[in-house]
Amino acid sequence: MYGISDLASEFAVTTRTIRFYEEQGLLKPRRKGQERVYSARDRVTLKLILRGKRIGFSLVECKELIDMYDPRSGNRKQLKRFLEKIEERRQQLDRQLADIQQMQLELQAAEQRCRTALQDCATCE
Incomplete structure (x- = not known):
């Protein structure tokens, strides 16, 4: 489990950036009182979003690819x-x-x- 500050620090982004991705439906943290708690899956998703952005993909394209994740089919x-x-x-x-x-x-x-x-x-x- 990760806090928003942990992820922001690890990936050198602002907490505002992470909240924006959350608002866009790309990240889905749980709540622990007022605190957001991010899972390992959220961490990987954030990593994929940032990688996609670096190679020029839009958020819509990143979301499309992330939503297609299905390890049962070998992806x-x-x-x-x-x-x-x-x-x-x-x-x-x-x-x-x-x-x-x-x-x-x-x-x-x-x-x-x-x-x-x-x-x-x-x-x-």
Whole structure:
């Protein structure tokens, strides 16, 4: 069992972040008086949410994958869906990378035009 401060400290997030995930239905702590008590499953869920966020998944995507957890089936459905999501994310990143590379080329061209124009202006003075 873990307290909210324990999890926040372990994963370097704020208690507010944990409460937000709770409000979104991703974490389901028990109550012990006014105190929230998180289970080992909640801890793993938080770890998965944070890992998913790091690789660019939305909370909705994280929730979808977490809700598919079913150890009785060996998690085949969950793992297949996770692979689909990874491929989608990879394709999105490839598109973004191509966009960034194109922008860099355009910036280079604009910079070169500006430098040429400045040189031409220097001879005009």
